[in-house]
Amino acid sequence: MLARSVLSNYYKLLAGVALASVAIMLAGCNEQVAQKPAAARPVLVATAHYEAATPERSFVGTIRPRIEADMGFRVPGKVAKRLVEVGQMVEVGQPLATLDEVDLKLQAEQADAELSAATGVLAQAGAAETRAKELRAKGWATDAQMDQARAAADEARARLNRAERSVDLTKNSLSYATLEADARGVVTATLIEPGQVVAAGQTAIRVARFAEKEAVVAIPETLVERARTGKASVTLWSEPGRKYEAKLREISPSADPATRTYLAKFSLPGAGDSVALGMTATLTLCDTASQRVARLPLSALFSEGTGPSFYVVDDQGQVTLKPVQVKAYESNDVVITGGVDEGAKIVALGVQKLDPSQKVRVVSALSF
Numbered sequence: 353m354l355a356r357s358v359l360s361n362y363y364k365l366l367a368g369v370a371l372a373s374v375a376i377m378l379a380g381c382n383e384q385v386a387q388k389p390a391a392a393r394p395v396l397v398a399t400a401h402y403e404a405a406t407p408e409r410s411f412v413g414t415i416r417p418r419i420e421a422d423m424g425f426r427v428p429g430k431v432a433k434r435l436v437e438v439g440q441m442v443e444v445g446q447p448l449a450t451l452d453e454v455d456l457k458l459q460a461e462q463a464d465a466e467l468s469a470a471t472g473v474l475a476q477a478g479a480a481e482t483r484a485k486e487l488r489a490k491g492w493a494t495d496a497q498m499d500q501a502r503a504a505a506d507e508a509r510a511r512l513n514r515a516e517r518s519v520d521l522t523k524n525s526l527s528y529a530t531l532e533a534d535a536r537g538v539v540t541a542t543l544i545e546p547g548q549v550v551a552a553g554q555t556a557i558r559v560a561r562f563a564e565k566e567a568v569v570a571i572p573e574t575l576v577e578r579a580r581t582g583k584a585s586v587t588l589w590s591e592p593g594r595k596y597e598a599k600l601r602e603i604s605p606s607a608d609p610a611t612r613t614y615l616a617k618f619s620l621p622g623a624g625d626s627v628a629l630g631m632t633a634t635l636t637l638c639d640t641a642s643q644r645v646a647r648l649p650l651s652a653l654f655s656e657g658t659g660p661s662f663y664v665v666d667d668q669g670q671v672t673l674k675p676v677q678v679k680a681y682e683s684n685d686v687v688i689t690g691g692v693d694e695g696a697k698i699v700a701l702g703v704q705k706l707d708p709s710q711k712v713r714v715v716s717a718l719s720f
Contacts, residue, residue, distance in 0.1 A: 392713040395706070397665055397697040398652060402644040405679075405687075408636050409578070413569030415588075415631045417560035418601070418619065420540060424556045425451060426528040431548045436557065438542055442533040448557045449544060451529040460522040463515065470508070470515040477501075477508035537561040538629065565623045567598060569635045570613035579603060579616055582637045586620060589632045596620050596627070598635060646692070647685045653678075654703040662692055663699040669711040671699065 429451035436448050484501035487493035541558035544550060567586045571579050584598040598618035607614055618635060620627065654661050660678050663671045676691030692698065697714060699706060706712075 392669055392711045393706075394715045395665065395671075395702070395712045396700045397714050398648050398700040400646045400648060400692045400694060400696045400698055402646045402694055404638055405643045405645045406578075406639045408638045409575060411569040411571065411635045411637070413567045413586075413618075413633050413635050415565055415620075415623075415627055415629055415633055416568045416617075417537070417562070417629055418564040418566050418617075419535075419561040420558060421535075421561070422555040422558050423448065423531060423533075424552075424554045425449075425531055425550060426552055427451070427456070427525050428550065428552045429455065429529065431544050431546050431550060431556075434542060434544060434546055436539050436542065438539055440539045441537075442539060442559060443536055444533060446533045448531045448533055448539075448559075450531070451550075453526060453529050456522070456526045456529055460519070460526055463518040463522040467512070467515040467519050470512040474505070474508035474512045477505040481505040531556060533559060535559070535561045535563065540629070560629055565620050565627055565629070566601060567618045567620060567633050567635050569616055569618070570608070570611060571603070571616045572613055573607060575637065576603065576614055578637055578639060579614075582639050584618055585636050586618065587634045587636070588627065589634070591626070596622050643679075643689060645679055645687050645689055647682070647687055648698055649700045650681070650684055650686050652698050652700045652703060653686050660686075663703050663706055663708075664692055665697040665699060665712055665714060669713060671706060671708055671712055673708060 432450045432452045434449045436442060436446075442448065481501045481504070484493055484498045488495070488498045537559045539557060540560045542556075543558070544556045550556060579600055580603070584600065586596045586598045587594070588596075598620055600616060601619040602617045604615040648662070652662055654663060654673065659675050661673050661675045664674050665671055674692055676688045678686055679689045680687040699712070
């Protein structure tokens with residue numbers, strides 16, 4: 353009995369020791385679990401980007417000269433020479449084409465002959481008038497003879513004046529036989545050839561001036577008012593990294609019957625020689641007074657009864673709840689006018705289960 357009692361006490365002692373060991377081990381594990389930091393929670397974010405509430409609209413256009421003159425001869429005649437080709441640069445006073453001058457020279461010689469004749473007639477009439485005055489003073493000529501001599505002298509003077517004007521006109525006509533450029537520009541069309549007989553004023557050479565260039569685009573009727581009041585800029589397809597300021601100069605008063613669009617011309621005051629005529633350009637229209645807004649996913653919106661807010665993630669992985677001003681709600685987005693800065697990272701999903709005290713880790717996509 354004694355031995356059985358000793359064995360029983362021994363087993364009880366072993367059981368106590370085992371229970372104590374297990375308790376110590378469990379306590380150590382709990383301490384290790386408590387000391388282990390919580391893992392950063394992955395979150396999907398959206399970047400806040402503010403832009404005009406009314407989106408920009410772009411149109412394809414072409415670069416054209418503001419002034420493109422159809423030049424022609426001021427006198428009729430036969431074309432002798434055409435001195436320029438399409439695409440050629442011309443300077444002020446440079447000859448473009450000439451006419452045959454034979455007939456014009458003959459007219460000039462005729463005018464000179466008439467001037468000489470009128471000069472002789474005037475000399476004769478003047479001398480007769482002087483003699484009539486002397487005779488009338490001595491009483492040897494009548495008043496009728498005096499009046500006749502005076503009338504003949506006046507007619508001779510008028511004839512001389514007409515002959516002088518005729519000489520000037522023939523000289524001008526002879527100078528008009530050479531068509532000259534009146535401004536610096538580029539030839540865009542040649543409508544005459546040597547040997548062709550042209551009328552006065554008929555278009556011979558078309559010259560586009562370099563003074564100012566403009567972008568010509570077709571504007572739909574829904575955006576005509578924005579074209580008048582908005583801000584415009586032009587980007588060339590050959591130079592996409594540079595923008596040129598554009599100002600509306602002219603818009604068609606009526607729509608094109610086929611396309612129902614309005615032809616608009618925007619001047620480019622900053623365009624240099626690199627902006628060549630005929631280049632393709634993109635005209636962008638935006639409202640000057642348009643409010644700037646940001647569109648973010650509707651799932652990022654959080655509210656606890658104090659107003660709409662967003663969770664903003666900083667560089668250290670901390671989240672901060674910031675109230676925002678909501679402008680409108682769309683099917684998948686919420687439009688805000690302020691509350692978060694440009695470029696801020698907004699938590700896009702799971703904001704209802706987010707713990708502000710827990711650090712987060714930004715991910716580009718969620719994996720399932």
